[in-house]
Amino acid sequence: MDMASTGSGEILQVVGLSKSFGDTNVIRDLSFTVNRGEFLTVLGSSGCGKTTLLRLISGLEEADGGKIILDGCDVTEKEPNLRPVNTVFQNYALFPHLNVFDNIAYPLKIKKLPKDEIKNRVFEALDLVQMSGYERRYPASLSGGQRQRIAIARAVVSHPEILLLDEPLGALDLNLRRAMQTELKNLQKQLGITFIYITHDQEEALNMSDRVAVMKDGRFIQLGTPEDIYDRPDYAYVARFVGEANLLPGVYAGETDGGALVKFGDATLRVRQGKMPHNLCDLVHVALRGEKITVSDKATDEGSVCGTVEELNFAGGVMRLTVNSDGVRITAMRYGLDTSIRVGEQVWLTAPDLSGIICGNDEDGK
Numbered sequence: 001m002d003m004a005s006t007g008s009g010e011i012l013q014v015v016g017l018s019k020s021f022g023d024t025n026v027i028r029d030l031s032f033t034v035n036r037g038e039f040l041t042v043l044g045s046s047g048c049g050k051t052t053l054l055r056l057i058s059g060l061e062e063a064d065g066g067k068i069i070l071d072g073c074d075v076t077e078k079e080p081n082l083r084p085v086n087t088v089f090q091n092y093a094l095f096p097h098l099n100v101f102d103n104i105a106y107p108l109k110i111k112k113l114p115k116d117e118i119k120n121r122v123f124e125a126l127d128l129v130q131m132s133g134y135e136r137r138y139p140a141s142l143s144g145g146q147r148q149r150i151a152i153a154r155a156v157v158s159h160p161e162i163l164l165l166d167e168p169l170g171a172l173d174l175n176l177r178r179a180m181q182t183e184l185k186n187l188q189k190q191l192g193i194t195f196i197y198i199t200h201d202q203e204e205a206l207n208m209s210d211r212v213a214v215m216k217d218g219r220f221i222q223l224g225t226p227e228d229i230y231d232r233p234d235y236a237y238v239a240r241f242v243g244e245a246n247l248l249p250g251v252y253a254g255e256t257d258g259g260a261l262v263k264f265g266d267a268t269l270r271v272r273q274g275k276m277p278h279n280l281c282d283l284v285h286v287a288l289r290g291e292k293i294t295v296s297d298k299a300t301d302e303g304s305v306c307g308t309v310e311e312l313n314f315a316g317g318v319m320r321l322t323v324n325s326d327g328v329r330i331t332a333m334r335y336g337l338d339t340s341i342r343v344g345e346q347v348w349l350t351a352p353d354l355s356g357i358i359c360g361n362d363e364d365g366k
Contacts, residue, residue: 011036011161011194012057017066019052019218026052028218030066034162034196035210039188041197043205043229043242044215050198053215054164057196059083071161081110084161088168092151094139100126101135104154111158125153128187145176152187162194169204181208202242206230214238231289234275236359239287246290246330247359252282259354262286265326267305269351274358288356293332295321295341296348304348305330312343323347 012034019027026049034040042050055061057068059080068076075083086107094103104125108118126132129149139147148168155163169177169184185208188195199205205212206226213223214237222234233239236247250262250269260273262284271286278284299306307325314320319334321341332349334341341347 009036010034011038011071012196013067013069014057015067015069017053017056017068018064019049019056019061020064026218027056027063030219032213032220032223034194037192037194039185039195039197039208039210040213041199041205041209041211042213042215043199043202045200045241048215049218050215051166054087054166054196054198057083057162058085058087058164060087085164086155086158086160086162087164087166088148088151088155090167090170092139092147092168094147094151094154096139098138099135100131100137100139100142100150103139103150104157107154107158121157122153125157128156128190129153144172145180148172148180152184156191156193160193162196163188165195165197167198167200169199169201177204184208206242212242214241232272232357233287233359236285236287236361239359244290244331245287246293247285247287248328248330248356249283249285252278252280252284252358254280260358262356262358264305267303269303269356270353271356271358272354274360276358276360278358284358285361286356287359288351290320290331290333292351292355293330294350295323295332295334296350297341297345299348300350304350306346306348309341309343309345309347312341321347323349325349 010033015031017027017030042053044050052061056063059078063076067074070083095106098106101122104122105118108121126135129152131146131149131153134146142150151168169180172180181204197208209226211224212226212229213220214229215221216237222229222238229238229242233242239245239247248264250264253261253263253268256270259270262269262271305325307323307330309321310324310329311322312319317335321332321334323330323332330349
């Protein structure tokens with residue numbers, strides 16, 4: 001069943017979108033585009049505005065300002081039923097008194113499509129989500145993962161241009177959640193439908209998406225590929241929120257070949273320049289992932305930083321160390337079952353050239 005739209009390029013343009021509830025600005029002059037067939041994830045903490053954004057795109061909320069242009073048509077003032085989008089909610093919103101077939105068929109019956117077409121589309125959708133044979137079952141008799149599949153089948157059966165997914169895996173246990181991440185991504189590729197996916201789960205966003213928008217206070221702080229967001233954060237907030245990063249205070253010591261020099265006490269590290277320009281002797285913060293740091297019982301080069309082990313946390317094949325270096329707490333990773341390091345011991349931390357990046361302050365992103 002090929003539901004992909006014809007053509008390529010942008011399918012959604014959001015221009016200067018704003019929304020307030022009382023005195024609270026929930027969406028603030030937000031502009032972005034989404035490409036046809038793209039899997040875009042909006043990642044943010046609770047209250048950042050991501051669900052409100054979905055409701056504005058779907059027409060369930062009315063914008064205070066700005067435009068929503070879908071496939072070249074301004075739908076800002078259009079009713080939800082006139083927008084070629086569907087939404088999958090976290091609670092699935094299935095009708096408990098209807099069986100699976102009638103739940104999926106509901107939007108087609110509203111459109112008064114012929115019975116034969118409805119039947120064919122429902123069975124195609126059931127096959128697509130690997131739920132053939134469940135058409136006479138009721139939602140109460142299904143597992144969480146099965147109800148989630150039925151909700152997706154109902155959402156795609158009417159062939160929307162865009163599928164909006166509001167934390168649809170939030171109610172599932174960890175193992176099922178991970179399995180459904182893979183299924184959803186494969187389904188999106190098979191359908192060719194544009195997905196706009198909402199989550200607060202960083203791993204989910206990085207695993208599933210073509211691009212990730214990190215949202216804070218009604219704005220996109222950074223929009224880019226998962227690799228950009230994780231390895232090249234523009235701002236301190238992005239580095240802190242996505243994955244686990246050390247934000248190390250240092251002094252800017254000028255540009256160098258392919259990067260910048262930053263002094264950390266007696267140590268100097270060559271890092272990536274980042275988005276913001278800096279002057280000599282400016283205080284800067286460098287984002288450095290714990291997995292990039294090598295831990296040793298002796299200094300290895302002039303870039304080594306000495307510290308004392310404060311905490312050891314074992315998590316499967318990874319040992320997470322917290323090291324205090326002149327009052328700065330640094331997290332590093334050791335892989336395998338190495339138990340030679342003890343709390344209270346002195347260690348040296350080293351990171352390869354260009355493994356860190358200078359981040360802008362959070363207020364720089366406003």
